[in-house]
Amino acid sequence: MSESKSFLSGCKGLSLTADEKAFFRSERPWGFILFGRNIGEPAQVADLTAEMRDCIGGGADIPVLIDQEGGRVQRIKPPHVQQYPNAAALGAIYRADAEKGLRAAWLMSRLQAFDLLRLGINVDCLPVLDVTVPGVHDVIGNRAYGQEPEIVCVMGKAAAEGLKAGGLLPIMKHMPGHGRTMVDSHHDLPVVHASRAELEACDFVPFRRMKDELMAMSAHIVFTAIDADNPATTSAKVVREIIRGHIGFDGLVMSDDVSMNALKGDIAARSRGIIAAGLDLVLHCHGIMEEMIAVTENVPPLTGDSLRRANAVRAGFPTPDGADEAALREEFNAMVAVA
Secondary structure (H helix, E strand, O other): OOOOEEEEEOOOOOOOOHHHHHHHHHHOEEEEEEOHHHOOOHHHHHHHHHHHHHHOOOOOOOOEEEOEEEOOEEOOOOOOOOOOOOHHHHHHHHHHOHHHHHHHHHHHHHHHHHHHHOOOOOEEOOOEOOOOOOOOOOOOHHHOOOOOHHHHHHHHHHHHHHHHHOOOEEOEEEEOOOOOOOOOOOOOOOEEOOOHHHHHHOOOHHHHHOOOOOEEEEOOOEEOOOOOOOOHHHOHHHHHHHHHHHOOOOOEEEOOOOOOOOOOOOHHHHHHHHHHHOOOEEEEOOOOHHHHHHHHOOOOEOOHHHHHHHHHHHHOOOOOOOOOHHHHHHHHHHHHHHO
8 A cells, every 4th residue: 555656537438548557557556537528338337347447456445536426526327327417406405404405315315325436446526515505606506405504514414325335435525515616626726705704604514514424526626814925725724724624634635636627837836736735646637648647646655643544545445235136126216206
């Protein structure tokens, strides 16, 4: 485990190229992430995840991530898996009937675990713990459970528990909160002017309540009340005072995609900034080899607390609960159909 470097990587296509295999064997990313461009038939996806793991040791505990939220962020789509509702739809079920809403969130994640684990994917970038406010950009929008911190807390917890019951690990996102953004951080840098008191009373609450999870993903957002010069991803002050301090999270924190234009500088500078701020891993998603090389040339091997956190993740994959998939799917589909 100690040989891994402080980054996660995507790849370009449906299988690894010779160059990608050589790069992964040499540079040893800690884990991998899949996107829609990597998804064909189920057997192909299973072969790809096995191929990725083989490059860095072959262990089943090597993390392979995907964003499989439901709604518009669902990398694996019908007919290979069913189309799942977005988080806002689940939040609406909760507001009508809290017990039913919690069950729906748990069931959906448990079913996603069935879908993903058979393909060799063992981490889902879920739950979205962002608390939205009226009038914000829809980059989060219906990906959030709602505008009430308490609903986001309990629904996020139910979703995380469903994944773990199925043998997957969750990643909380986007720490310490992406719900107030007025622009899309894929393209521009969001700046949030809320006071620290407002943030602590709302945005940070779900992450604080779920601080014992093993992994989180950062937000490319400037919080002017804390650090007016740097987005959370590259802010040592946000990492130290908010993520590790106020929230109390001692798990592994990876960046959101280093390629997103909310971050300034080239890929090398961004990668250095992420590690210097105190994050554990740089996430690079696009499979562009020149950028992958720039990342790996500017991140260190995993050591110290980052290695401890990374090892805790790899040791923390749960055993699936042996549930009856057909019965759970029937229950969930009936619940969503009448919602």
